[in-house]
Amino acid sequence: MDNALVTVLIAMLGGAIRVSTPFMFVALGETLTEKSGRINLGLEGNLVLGAMVAYAVSYLSGNAWLGVLAAGGSGLCLGALHGYICKLPRVNDIAVGIAMMSFGTGLAFFFGKPFIQPSAPRLDAIPLGDWTGNPALAQALQVNPLFFVGIALAVFMFWAFRNTRWGLIVRMTGDSAASAKAMGVSVDLVRFLATAAGGFLAGIGGAFLSLYYPGSWNQGLSSGQGLMAVALVIFARWDPIKCIFAALLFGAAGALGPSLQSIGISQGYYFFNAAPYILTLIIMIISAGSKASARDVPGELSITK
Amino acid sequence: MTLTAISRRRLLKVGAAGLAASALPFGIARAQTNVVLGIVYVGPKDDFGWNQAHAVSVESLKALPGITVVEEENVPETDAVSKSMESMINLDGANLILATSFGYYNPFVVELAKKYPDVTFRHAAPLWNKDKDPANAGSYFPYLNQAHYVNGVAAGLSSGGKIGFVAAKPIPSVLSNINSVLLGARSVNPNATVQVIFTGEWSLPVREAEATNALVDAGCEVITCHVDSPKVVIETAEGRGVKTAGHNASQAPLAPKGFITGAEYKWETIYKSYADDIAAGKTPPNFLVGGYNNDMLRNTPYGAGATPEAIAAADAAIAALVAGAPIYKGTLKDNAGNVVVDKDYDNYDPYLDGMNWLLEGVQGSIT
Numbered sequence: 001m002d003n004a005l006v007t008v009l010i011a012m013l014g015g016a017i018r019v020s021t022p023f024m025f026v027a028l029g030e031t032l033t034e035k036s037g038r039i040n041l042g043l044e045g046n047l048v049l050g051a052m053v054a055y056a057v058s059y060l061s062g063n064a065w066l067g068v069l070a071a072g073g074s075g076l077c078l079g080a081l082h083g084y085i086c087k088l089p090r091v092n093d094i095a096v097g098i099a100m101m102s103f104g105t106g107l108a109f110f111f112g113k114p115f116i117q118p119s120a121p122r123l124d125a126i127p128l129g130d131w132t133g134n135p136a137l138a139q140a141l142q143v144n145p146l147f148f149v150g151i152a153l154a155v156f157m158f159w160a161f162r163n164t165r166w167g168l169i170v171r172m173t174g175d176s177a178a179s180a181k182a183m184g185v186s187v188d189l190v191r192f193l194a195t196a197a198g199g200f201l202a203g204i205g206g207a208f209l210s211l212y213y214p215g216s217w218n219q220g221l222s223s224g225q226g227l228m229a230v231a232l233v234i235f236a237r238w239d240p241i242k243c244i245f246a247a248l249l250f251g252a253a254g255a256l257g258p259s260l261q262s263i264g265i266s267q268g269y270y271f272f273n274a275a276p277y278i279l280t281l282i283i284m285i286i287s288a289g290s291k292a293s294a295r296d297v298p299g300e301l302s303i304t305k
Numbered sequence: 306m307t308l309t310a311i312s313r314r315r316l317l318k319v320g321a322a323g324l325a326a327s328a329l330p331f332g333i334a335r336a337q338t339n340v341v342l343g344i345v346y347v348g349p350k351d352d353f354g355w356n357q358a359h360a361v362s363v364e365s366l367k368a369l370p371g372i373t374v375v376e377e378e379n380v381p382e383t384d385a386v387s388k389s390m391e392s393m394i395n396l397d398g399a400n401l402i403l404a405t406s407f408g409y410y411n412p413f414v415v416e417l418a419k420k421y422p423d424v425t426f427r428h429a430a431p432l433w434n435k436d437k438d439p440a441n442a443g444s445y446f447p448y449l450n451q452a453h454y455v456n457g458v459a460a461g462l463s464s465g466g467k468i469g470f471v472a473a474k475p476i477p478s479v480l481s482n483i484n485s486v487l488l489g490a491r492s493v494n495p496n497a498t499v500q501v502i503f504t505g506e507w508s509l510p511v512r513e514a515e516a517t518n519a520l521v522d523a524g525c526e527v528i529t530c531h532v533d534s535p536k537v538v539i540e541t542a543e544g545r546g547v548k549t550a551g552h553n554a555s556q557a558p559l560a561p562k563g564f565i566t567g568a569e570y571k572w573e574t575i576y577k578s579y580a581d582d583i584a585a586g587k588t589p590p591n592f593l594v595g596g597y598n599n600d601m602l603r604n605t606p607y608g609a610g611a612t613p614e615a616i617a618a619a620d621a622a623i624a625a626l627v628a629g630a631p632i633y634k635g636t637l638k639d640n641a642g643n644v645v646v647d648k649d650y651d652n653y654d655p656y657l658d659g660m661n662w663l664l665e666g667v668q669g670s671i672t
Contacts, residue, residue, distance in 0.1 A: 007522065007523070010522070011518075011519055011522060014518065015515060018514075018515075018518075019511060019515070109379070113349065113351075116349055116351050116352060116353075117351045117353070119540075119558075119559070135522075136522040139518065139521075139522065139545070209511075213511070213514060214510040214511055214513065214514035214537045214540075214541065215514075215537070215540060215541070215544075216510070216536055216537055216540060218349070218352060218508075218510065218534060218536065218537075219348070219349060219379075220508040220509065220510060220533075220534070221510050223508075223509055223510070223511070225511070254511070254512070254515065255515055255519075257505075257512070257515075258502050258504075258512065258515045258516040258518075258519040259515075259519045259522075261501075261502040261503065261516075261519070261669065262500065262502060262516075262519035262520055262522065262523040263523070264668060266501075266503075266668070266669045266670035267670050267672055268672065269502075269503050269505065269670075270505055273504070273505050273512070
């Protein structure tokens with residue numbers, strides 16, 4: 001049983017590293033957007049479109065990293081479109097987000113047709129676990145560079161929100177548009193840029209899905225991961241560092257179902273497969289109950305208006 | 306293209322003008338009726354899986370004289386499929402509708418069959434009921450588990466006998482494929498085992514990749530699967546350096562190093578026979594099941610992962626199945642120790658359609 005426990009723990013570690021990256025990028029992008037006072041629910045669309053564009057560009061150009069960049073670009077465009085539409089008077093950002101989600105996935109399905117069959121060059125992993133001599137652990141520690149990019153980005157965002165002028169401007173627009181206006185800051189411009197940049201990050205998350213893990217493009221690829229990542233932002237209380245932990249936890253919980261079956265605990269796999277969602281619900285209920293957490297919500301978000 | 310569509314529409318008008326027109330093909334000795342075959346897929350037709358298997362088969366029919374094919378992909382199992390089928394009938398003049406996804410049948414195919422009694426509807430799952438459903442509807446379904454049995458034979462001799470199986474849902478046809486892989490492997494290697502992980506959904510790429518990794522970590526040497534699109538499973542297993550056996554369509558190009566063979570449908574046998582019947586003015590059979598014995602299955606050509614002994618044994622197993630050799634031979638116990646197979650069952654015995662057990666030697670649970 002000890003051996004089996006180790007297997008499950010290694011699988012959860014591996015799952016956390018493999019599965020978390022797209023959640024991380026989408027959640028960081030959404031954090032940036034929401035910090036500026038706007039909600040973009042459409043990041044699922046950016047994720048799927050990013051996955052398609054990354055796969056297509058990687059296949060056509062032969063360079064996977066070019067695909068990643070193109071995916072970011074496609075996300076940027078979708079984000080910018082969302083940002084622009086929401087700038088117009090009496091437009092609800094949540095409704096636009098839902099429209100953008102359908103638009104992004106529809107666009108990806110439409111143009112992605114010819115790319116389901118071919119195999120595109122994929123991103124390489126850095127083998128960090130070869131020294132352990134344990135094949136399962138070595139496999140779990142195959143880490144894609146984007147994982148580290150995501151962590152570095154989260155640390156940078158955490159620092160930038162507190163310590164840079166740009167960070168302060170984003171937070172101010174998110175907390176009180178009136179004060180921002182009084183300071184001479186263009187609220188619309190800040191939100192437009194924050195939404196576009198958030199869209200860029202979500203696109204990168206999509207590239208990870210199609211170019212690394214699971215590593216192929218098809219229409220069921222995301223199955224709602226972009227939506228879950230938006231929920232993770234609330235769960236992480238708009239804190240970039242907590243976004244990382246939330247994504248890791250979600251990835252690890254997702255590995256629980258398959259790995260328990262692999263060691264012979266096969267009863268109740270539907271329940272274990274639902275573990276990530278159950279866990280999210282429980283933590284949300286606990287964290288939302290505290291008074292302190294209410295302070296983290298950017299004041300301009302339309303859910304609080 | 307437009308011209309033929311117009312002429313077909315005009316034909317339909319003529320048909321609608323006189324109700325007796327529906328009996329025309331039977332009453333008058335006509336040499337040939339043109340077949341317009343409308344087929345709906347639930348997903349993209351190049352998914353390396355279920356939909357691709359159908360699409361490849363209709364593709365081969367397009368070259369035949371007197372057959373026109375109308376296709377629509379990504380049709381959800383909702384009202385949308387009724388609209389797709391209806392437009393194929395009214396705009397394209399389809400006289401044979403093939404609905405290829407499980408959820409299309411009730412109520413969509415059943416209702417439409419009542420509304421268009423002149424059109425032949427056939428659905429790819431054994432759901433047609435002689436007593437309740439319209440006579441112009443029907444079912445066809447090859448028993449893929451026979452080809453999975455061959456997968457098992459080849460996998461058992463191409464490895465040490467530890468086989469991993471990524472399965473979608475614990476329904477009888479999936480369970481039968483798992484059990485058949487085990488029985489095939491055990492027929493050549495008495496110590497063979499099959500370890501199964503259920504993902505719970507027909508298409509969930511991330512969890513399928515996780516399940517494949519977990520099986521490889523658990524020591525499986527061959528990975529096979531029953532999910533809608535096996536691409537992710539086969540590619541992930543190939544990336545981990547283990548051998549693979551396919552499902553539904555040919556996945557051989559995805560695994561140049563480790564592919565052994567795969568279980569494939571040969572839908573064209575069925576579709577060709579339907580088209581021939583309609584062209585000759587006959588009603589195609591309402592209920593059509595089969596397997597290796599009537600040319601409805603095939604195994605993917607052997608890949609680099611298959612050893613010479615495996616190829617010989619698998620070819621022998623195919624020959625035996627063509628001759629009708631049973632797969633489930635008593636006495637067999639399930640993995641909880643109950644006797645579930647007490648005698649030799651014919652490969653199409655109705656008892657096997659209600660399978661809700663995994664045999665001893667399969668690690669896994671259906672709940």
